Amino acid sequence: MKEFKILAIIVALVGITYYGIEPYAHHVMHPEVKAADFTFGDLKNVDTSLAGNIDNGKALVEANCIACHSIEKAGHPQIMSNADAAAAYGVVPPDLSSSGRIYDKNYLANFIFDPVSAMHLSHKYPVGGAKAFSMPAYNWMKPQEIMDVVAYLQSIAPKVAGKDAHKETFADACGRCHSMGYAKFEATTSKEAIKTYMGASAPDLSQHIKSRKEHFLHSFINDPQLLLAGTSMPRVGLSEKAQEEVIAYMEEVGDSKKAERESVGLWVMLYTFVFAILAYLWKRKIWSGLH
Amino acid sequence: MAEFKPANSAYEWFDQRLGIDKFLKVMMTEYWIPKNINFLWAMGVLLSVMFTILVVSGIFLLMYYKPDVNMAFDSVNYTIMQEVGYGWLFRHIHAVGASIVFLVIYIHMFTGIYYGSYKKGREIIWISGMLLFVLFSAEGFSGYMLPWGQMSYWAAYVITEIFGGIPLIGGDLVVWIRGNFYVSDSTLTRFFMLHVLLVPLAIIGAIVLHFYALRFPHVNNEAGEFFDFDKEAQKYLAGDKKSSKVVPFWPVFLSKDFFVLGFFLLFFFYLVFFHYDFAMDPVNFDKADGLKTPAHIYPEWYFLWSYEVLRGFFFEIAGISGKALGLMAFAVAQGVFFVLPWLDRSPMVKPANQRPYFKYWFWLLVVDMIVLTVYGKLPPTGANAWVGFASSMTFLLLFVTLPFITRAEAKKVGGK
Numbered sequence: 001m002k003e004f005k006i007l008a009i010i011v012a013l014v015g016i017t018y019y020g021i022e023p024y025a026h027h028v029m030h031p032e033v034k035a036a037d038f039t040f041g042d043l044k045n046v047d048t049s050l051a052g053n054i055d056n057g058k059a060l061v062e063a064n065c066i067a068c069h070s071i072e073k074a075g076h077p078q079i080m081s082n083a084d085a086a087a088a089y090g091v092v093p094p095d096l097s098s099s100g101r102i103y104d105k106n107y108l109a110n111f112i113f114d115p116v117s118a119m120h121l122s123h124k125y126p127v128g129g130a131k132a133f134s135m136p137a138y139n140w141m142k143p144q145e146i147m148d149v150v151a152y153l154q155s156i157a158p159k160v161a162g163k164d165a166h167k168e169t170f171a172d173a174c175g176r177c178h179s180m181g182y183a184k185f186e187a188t189t190s191k192e193a194i195k196t197y198m199g200a201s202a203p204d205l206s207q208h209i210k211s212r213k214e215h216f217l218h219s220f221i222n223d224p225q226l227l228l229a230g231t232s233m234p235r236v237g238l239s240e241k242a243q244e245e246v247i248a249y250m251e252e253v254g255d256s257k258k259a260e261r262e263s264v265g266l267w268v269m270l271y272t273f274v275f276a277i278l279a280y281l282w283k284r285k286i287w288s289g290l291h
Numbered sequence: 292m293a294e295f296k297p298a299n300s301a302y303e304w305f306d307q308r309l310g311i312d313k314f315l316k317v318m319m320t321e322y323w324i325p326k327n328i329n330f331l332w333a334m335g336v337l338l339s340v341m342f343t344i345l346v347v348s349g350i351f352l353l354m355y356y357k358p359d360v361n362m363a364f365d366s367v368n369y370t371i372m373q374e375v376g377y378g379w380l381f382r383h384i385h386a387v388g389a390s391i392v393f394l395v396i397y398i399h400m401f402t403g404i405y406y407g408s409y410k411k412g413r414e415i416i417w418i419s420g421m422l423l424f425v426l427f428s429a430e431g432f433s434g435y436m437l438p439w440g441q442m443s444y445w446a447a448y449v450i451t452e453i454f455g456g457i458p459l460i461g462g463d464l465v466v467w468i469r470g471n472f473y474v475s476d477s478t479l480t481r482f483f484m485l486h487v488l489l490v491p492l493a494i495i496g497a498i499v500l501h502f503y504a505l506r507f508p509h510v511n512n513e514a515g516e517f518f519d520f521d522k523e524a525q526k527y528l529a530g531d532k533k534s535s536k537v538v539p540f541w542p543v544f545l546s547k548d549f550f551v552l553g554f555f556l557l558f559f560f561y562l563v564f565f566h567y568d569f570a571m572d573p574v575n576f577d578k579a580d581g582l583k584t585p586a587h588i589y590p591e592w593y594f595l596w597s598y599e600v601l602r603g604f605f606f607e608i609a610g611i612s613g614k615a616l617g618l619m620a621f622a623v624a625q626g627v628f629f630v631l632p633w634l635d636r637s638p639m640v641k642p643a644n645q646r647p648y649f650k651y652w653f654w655l656l657v658v659d660m661i662v663l664t665v666y667g668k669l670p671p672t673g674a675n676a677w678v679g680f681a682s683s684m685t686f687l688l689l690f691v692t693l694p695f696i697t698r699a700e701a702k703k704v705g706g707k
Contacts, residue, residue, distance in 0.1 A: 003329050010398060013661065020665030021592050022569055028669055029587050182369050203577075207368055211576035257372065257379045264380065265564025272560055276553025283550040286543055290326065290532050 036222035038240040043110035043118055047143045052151025060149050064138070065096065073097035074156050082188045089134040090197035091176055092188045098172045100154030107237030108153070109146050112138045119234035120225045124199075166249035169242050174205065182206035183253040198232035209247070209254035217247055319541035323524045325512035326538045332510070333551035334399035340552060341392045342498070346491070348385040351378075356437065358483035360476045363439035364578045380563075383571075387563045389431055390570035393593035395555075396424055404631070405653060407515055407640040412508035414632045419501040421629045426494045428594070433486040435591060436479060440575030445588045447482070448474045453601065456618040473581065512536075515640035587670060595667030596660050596686075600624045602671050603663075603683025620683055627690045634690060637697035639704060648700040652693060659685045 061071070070078035072095055078085070085092045099108065111118040114137040116125045125133045138146065160168055171185070177194050179187045181204045187194070195201050212220065219226060221243050224233040238246065251258065298304035306312050324332075355375055357366040371378035400420065403409055409417035432450065436443045451468050455461040470477030509520050518536055527535035538544055562570070569592070574585055590598050604616035627634075639646050643653040662682045669675050 006329060006331065013657065014394065017592075017661050017664055018569070020661070021595065021668045025665070025668040181365075182373065207576040210368075211573050213573055261379060261383075261564055265560070268560050268564065269557060272553065272557045276550070276557055279546070279549040279553040283546040286546040290538065290543065 030216075033219055033226045036219050036240075038104060038222065038243075040104055040107040040110070040118075040237060043106060045113045045139070046106075046109040046146050048106045048109050048147065048150075050144050050147040052144075052147040052149070052154075054148070054152050054155045056145070057148035057150070057152025057155075060141075060145055061096075061152055065149075068093050068135075069096045071096045071156070073158055083190065083193075086189045086193040086197075091134070091194065093134070094172065094176060096153060098157050098168065100150070100152075101157035101159075102169050102173055102239065102242040103237045104239045105150060105154070109143075109150050111237060112141070112146050112149060114139055118237065120223065121232075121234050123230060124232060163252065166245045166252060169238075169245040170249040173236055173238055173242065173246055177202040179204045180206055180250075180253055200232045202233070205250060205254075207254050209250040214247055214251075217250070218243070221246065320539050321524065321528075322540040323520050323527075323537040324510050324540055324544040325516075326536055327512040327514055327516070328510075328547075329513055330547075330551045331398070331402040332544075333548040334395055334402060336545070336548040337395050337552055337555055338392065338399060339498075341388055341395060342494070345385060345388050345392065348381045348388065349487070351381040352385055353487060358437070358480050360439060360479055360579070363437060363479060367438040368576065383563045383567055387559070387567050387570045389434060390591065390593070391559055391562065392427065393431065393591075396427060397593070400424065400628075401657065404656075405643045406511055406513070407635075407643070407646075408511035410632045410635060411517075411638070411640055413504075413511065415504040416501065416508065417632055418629060419497055419504050423494065423497045423501060424628075425625070426490055426497055430486060430490045430494065431591060431593065433482040433490060436482045437486060438575060439479065439579045440572075441577040441579055441583075441585050442572050442575040442588070444474055444579035444581065445585055446590050447478065449588055450590065451478075453618065453621070456614055511640070513642070515642065517640070589668050592664065592668070595665075596663035597621060597624045599663040599667030599679050600683045600686055602667070603679040605671065605676050605680065620687060623687060623690075631693075634693040635697045636694050637701040637704070639700065646700060647703055648696045652689060652696055655685070656689055659689065 065071075066076045068089065070076050070093075072078070074097070078095065080088065082092050103111070107118060115135045116122055116133050116137070121133070125131060141149075167183075170180070175185065176188050177198070179185060179202075183206070187202065189197070191201055208217065216227065220228070221236070221238060223235050224231050225235070295307055298307060302311070352371060355366060355371050355378065357363055367382065371382050373379070403417060403420065432447075436447045451465055451474065454468060455465045457464060466472060468478075469475065470481055516536075520537060523535050523537040527537055527539070577585075589595065601617045601621040604620055605613045607613055608616060635649075637646065637649065639649070643650045659682055662678065663686060666675055666679045666682060671679055
């Protein structure tokens with residue numbers, strides 16, 4: 001009994017110390033921010049309840065978008081090399097093949113209407129400022145036309161699932177700026193070009209699942225300004241599912257041994273438990289003759 | 292030369308040459324430990340096992356680690372963690388083990404303080420133990436730099452910078468330690484050498500001294516009772532095991548230790564596989580960048596209390612800068628435990644709770660060190676800075692007043 005009392009005191013003291021230096025200190029250093037909003041409810045320029053016309057959307061895309069954007073899936077290949085495209089636009093413009101799949105509908109519509117406000121980058125590209133964002137605002141389009149474009153982009157987006165989707169979504173959503181060295185994936189825009197364009201280099205994301213953790217990434221990708229005010233990283237507008245795919249890919253690359261760790265862990269603990277029980281029985285046998 | 296008879300068996304052949312029989316008796320079957328003990332007496336064996344685990348896992352890591360600023364981070368986080376079979380396992384065991392070894396050291400240390408196992412002949416046990424604490428600290432600090440993450444770099448930067456506060460030689464000393472004007476490749480390589488060679492060698496030496504120092508004054512017991520070990524051992528050998536106050540190290544004492552060890556390892560492996568963040572700080576998974584200071588820099592948890600004593604003095608007192616005061620307090624904190632046997636003026640060797648005044652001192656020290664540890668991690672702003680100051684002052688005052696408290700206690704109990 002006395003030994004249990006000693007154990008209880010030690011557990012209590014260690015528990016209090018642990019609480020102070022881990023959960024509590026973490027809470028003080030990283031205060032909770034507003035929950036991630038995957039409806040992008042702050043964007044209200046376009047009425048997204050309008051049903052889009054795919055054919056009209058196709059015509060609008062061909063007239064307005066493909067001068068700069070490739071759409072491999074619809075037969076519009078990239079005409080410049082990545083280096084040339086980065087030199088021309090600052091960053092390699094995205095291929096629009098998967099845009100309808102990975103971006104939230106409301107975000108996409110409002111992005112077309114005004115990219116800078118949708119991305120929360122007004123501090124970098126103020127109206128009338130010296131530096132303008134490479135994509136112009138299409139606020140002259142009627143909401144119906146914007147929704148036609150969105151409907152078209154959604155119709156051509158390829159259906160992918162599982163690990164392929166994880167990698168593809170990462171490449172499309174993040175891979176124009178961010179590399180993933182541990183997966184031998186290199187950003188399509190060169191490091192130097194990004195630095196000139198954004199004013200900061202985009203980090204390699206190989207270990208971000210460990211250095212930032214899922215909880216942080218969940219909020220941060222949804223709206224970077226909330227956790228890192230003034231950052232050059234745009235709000236990219238991923239749907240919840242697409243964001244989960246990105247994080248899953250970061251985990252597959254950054255913590256590739258997770259499954260092995262968890263299964264080996266159980267076996268080692270089971271083994272240790274058997275050892276502890278046997279040791280206890282042996283101890284009882286030996287000490288029984290002593291008291 | 293002694294005369295050797297032809298041996299009848301391989302065992303006898305070795306016994307003639309190495310005295311195996313005698314050796315096993317001295318080291319194991321007739322090495323006497325008090326019977327009146329609890330599980331806290333298993334911490335020494337736990338620490339020996341943990342040290343072995345750290346050495347073995349460290350050897351595996353050493354086969355792939357590259358002590359070079361351009362390669363270190365990836366050699367750990369990619370090569371070891373992802374490419375090498377079970378490399379992640381050795382890294383997790385090593386990192387979590389390094390943290391947990393300090394938890395056991397603190398329990399071991401405070402067990403010694405609680406039961407008064409540092410005086411009346413046990414001074415060298417205590418001093419060699421404190422020496423081990425300092426060496427383990429050096430080992431922990433040098434090892435933490437090796438993955439070359441952001442916290443490796445900045446903790447190394449801040450801690451080496453501390454030496455700059457020493458008058459006259461400070462600036463040169465910092466450069467001498469770092470091998471450069473800033474934390475750089477030369478710093479990493481020399482800390483690597485310290486971590487894998489010099490400090491482990493010193494630790495092994497200090498462990499030998501620590502174990503040897505136990506031989507003459509013997510291990511303390513739960514009641515702090517002094518008795519004749521030889522007489523009790525005779526009783527045990529004669530078969531009167533029940534009334535004998537001692538048990539042999541093998542198998543009796545170790546059987547209890549293995550039992551404690553089993554449940555301890557269960558906890559340890561739970562941490563290794565499922566709860567390792569406390570020992571592997573997320574910030575350290577960002578590669579070191581000397582141009583980008585992390586928002587919060589803090590050492591590993593086991594250094595927090597002394598780090599807080601350093602930070603606690605943040606304003607000028609009597610014309611001495613806060614920085615200088617903090618450095619002095621820090622120096623005192625590093626050394627004061629060594630002289631504990633002489634600060635305690637009471638002859639009582641009893642559990643703290645049976646000592647009329649010392650018990651208050653002991654529990655106040657425990658509480659104060661927990662407060663220091665927690666506030667050592669929190670940002671030192673606003674009220675936190677004052678809590679830090681108050682707990683640092685409390686820490687120093689506790690040791691200043693200890694001789695008076697224990698002298699009063701000695702008077703009260705009449706020298707018993």
